[in-house]
Amino acid sequence: MQKETRKEEILRVAARLFKNKGYSAVTMRDLATEMGIKAASLYNHISSKQAILQDIVLAIAEDFTAGMHKIIEDDSNSIKKLEQIIDLHVKIAIENTDGLAALNSDWMHLEEKRAHYLELRQQYEDHFRDILNQGMKEGELQRVDVEVTLFSILSTLRSLYLWIPKKEDINKEALATSLSQILLNGINK
Amino acid sequence: MQKETRKEEILRVAARLFKNKGYSAVTMRDLATEMGIKAASLYNHISSKQAILQDIVLAIAEDFTAGMHKIIEDDSNSIKKLEQIIDLHVKIAIENTDGLAALNSDWMHLEEKRAHYLELRQQYEDHFRDILNQGMKEGELQRVDVEVTLFSILSTLRSLYLWIPKKEDINKEALATSLSQILLNGINK
């Protein structure tokens, strides 16, 4: 693990503040105080407040895109693919909880990069939907409403960042297993 | 249906703006422009920006609290109770989509009312958890991780406000039925 640059440190601290108060409510002076420096000094490392948000959100969006591409290229069945998607979300949510909060809550403030983010997000959802449709066609999944299913699973996975920090000792594998069980098999006896 | 007061109109328009940009990014001038008046004129109807958010969020929080109390007093089994919870979320999400967005995204800006909101929320989750535990004890539900189950169902229900506006012709009953099927029975064949 190589040492964190000053810029990376700023992005990390900013993500944490964004998570707690939201992008708009965090001032450059808040961020500077948290870094132990003056607001003007931040500009030796970043170009603007906007750019901080963009760096945080787009890095994660690209992680999801890359992860999804690996999954769809895999030639396993749809259940296996869904399990891989769950793993992907759990992994990113544990590694970058604060950044995910910014992605989920503050993407509307991305301005110039907003359209690009929404495009990546749309593509991700399309791939996810394809997997569900494929599974129903192949008879591996029940024939339920695809849109409601997509929404339901994705809502849970996208909310992981809210829930993970409350559990002190998260076991990545155990969480993914429980989620797979509940999301795929339900809870009814 | 009695006529909307000017204050109610402000709350309704404010909720819509909060949904799109978040509480902090909406200025009193934004809200006034949308109402067709000047910012100062808003203060003939509301006492502060804070108070607008509090009115919006706490009204909904109390709707949930009242709905949950009706459900737990009911003497049906846990599956029926879970279905009633789903109905409650669908109903409120359709009736007050914009307000729910403010509740879910901007509760941290409630200031003096924040603790009260969090208390209502905690109680709601506790009742929800009790129902799940009861269902497992009675053998009506599979013995799965209660916390993950609670989180999973609640994440989906809390995200309804994001998804409902995208579906032009939402049938409340059909949506609730699909959700019950997917959340309770899963999708695996």
Add this chain to the structure above:
DNA sequence: TCTCAAAACTAACAATTGTTAGTTTAAGAT
């Protein structure tokens, strides 16, 4: 027509915002 209250207005305020310019400090390389 007159009254009166609700609800709009103009003008201004003090504080806070993101950001820039120019300067000083600190520390490793020569």
Add this chain to the structure above:
DNA sequence: ATCTTAAACTAACAATTGTTAGTTTTGAGA
């Protein structure tokens, strides 16, 4: 020791913020 450069600083800016004070407009009931 000197040089160099990254990274901090002080001071300031123009714009925007929520809000108040005081005034005018509006419209329904007397």
